[in-house]
Amino acid sequence: MRTSPEAKSYHRIKNSLFVVNLLFSLLVLLVIIFSGFSIRLKEIIEEYTHNLFFLNGLYIIALSVFLYVLGLPLELYEGYFLERRFKLSNQSLAGYFKDNLKKSLLSLVIALVAIEVLYLFLGRFAQIWWILAALAWFFLTIILAKITPNIFVPLFYKYLPLKNVELKNKIMEMFKNSGTKLKDVYMIDFSSKTKKLNAAVAGFGNNRRVILTDNLLSELSHDEILAIVAHELGHYKNKDTIKVISFSALITGILFFLSDVILKKSFSYFGYASIADISGFPLFCLVMLILGLFSLPLQNGF
Numbered sequence: 001m002r003t004s005p006e007a008k009s010y011h012r013i014k015n016s017l018f019v020v021n022l023l024f025s026l027l028v029l030l031v032i033i034f035s036g037f038s039i040r041l042k043e044i045i046e047e048y049t050h051n052l053f054f055l056n057g058l059y060i061i062a063l064s065v066f067l068y069v070l071g072l073p074l075e076l077y078e079g080y081f082l083e084r085r086f087k088l089s090n091q092s093l094a095g096y097f098k099d100n101l102k103k104s105l106l107s108l109v110i111a112l113v114a115i116e117v118l119y120l121f122l123g124r125f126a127q128i129w130w131i132l133a134a135l136a137w138f139f140l141t142i143i144l145a146k147i148t149p150n151i152f153v154p155l156f157y158k159y160l161p162l163k164n165v166e167l168k169n170k171i172m173e174m175f176k177n178s179g180t181k182l183k184d185v186y187m188i189d190f191s192s193k194t195k196k197l198n199a200a201v202a203g204f205g206n207n208r209r210v211i212l213t214d215n216l217l218s219e220l221s222h223d224e225i226l227a228i229v230a231h232e233l234g235h236y237k238n239k240d241t242i243k244v245i246s247f248s249a250l251i252t253g254i255l256f257f258l259s260d261v262i263l264k265k266s267f268s269y270f271g272y273a274s275i276a277d278i279s280g281f282p283l284f285c286l287v288m289l290i291l292g293l294f295s296l297p298l299q300n301g302f
Contacts, residue, residue, distance in 0.1 A: 029286040080093060110144070174229065182209065187211075
């Protein structure tokens with residue numbers, strides 16, 4: 001994708017797909033809620049276990065698999081065929097599915113932990129669960145940001161030593177002069193999957209590292225790369241990452257509070273035993289999704 005008309009067309013389609021995915025999610029959640037599917041799914045799992053931990057976990061796994069299969073056509077079009085259409089992808093279909101499956105399993109593990117904790121709060125701290133959940137969200141985000149360079153990135157890309165010593169030394173010197181700790185500068189094999197360019201400063205403290213993609217290194221000059229890294233460094237010096245995470249946790253806490261008010265007035269209408277009933281999770285998601293839409297302008301403007 002090298003020309004402006006192609007870029008405009010690509011982003012126009014991506015924006016349209018955002019709306020389509022949003023409407024699809026709303027529709028699926030409404031069907032799951034009003035059809036009684038969620039309650040029936042819980043009843044089926046209860047035939048095998050009444051342990052709340054396993055009941056909630058198995059429900060989330062079953063619902064996640066169902067939603068994954070249902071949303072796969074849209075996911076496949078946006079993640080693979082659209083990228084191939086605009087000549088942005090270097091992946092085979094098999095390679096795409098391999099990465100997609102890894103990403104989905106990783107997301108499921110994180111979701112399982114987060115939702116188990118959420119429903120623990122809902123069950124035991126019904127009056128203040130939204131405060132505890134917002135704090136948990138904040139710390140989970142910090143933890144994920146800290147472990148992503150070491151655990152998540154290597155699942156999809158290989159870390160390679162940056163062979164250009166001159167460029168590496170300039171970047172290390174830039175961070176040293178700014179008083180910012182930097183572990184090292186790495187290159188990842190982005191070109192094995194995509195033609196897109198990217199660079200990032202990832203991690204915190206002694207684990208902070210600069211990640212440059214091989215596409216970036218092959219297509220941009222040293223000065224251009226240094227300008228990009230300096231821009232990313234500026235975000236760290238301004239503590240933008242912590243500010244964004246903190247603001248996001250604050251907004252999430254407000255959304256949790258509003259959802260608490262709504263759910264406590266509506267859960268019985270849909271046949272759920274309480275706000276801590278796992279079969280009400282799709283309703284929780286629907287309320288959070290709708291409330292989240294209203295908060296988007298605020299979050300995007302931060």
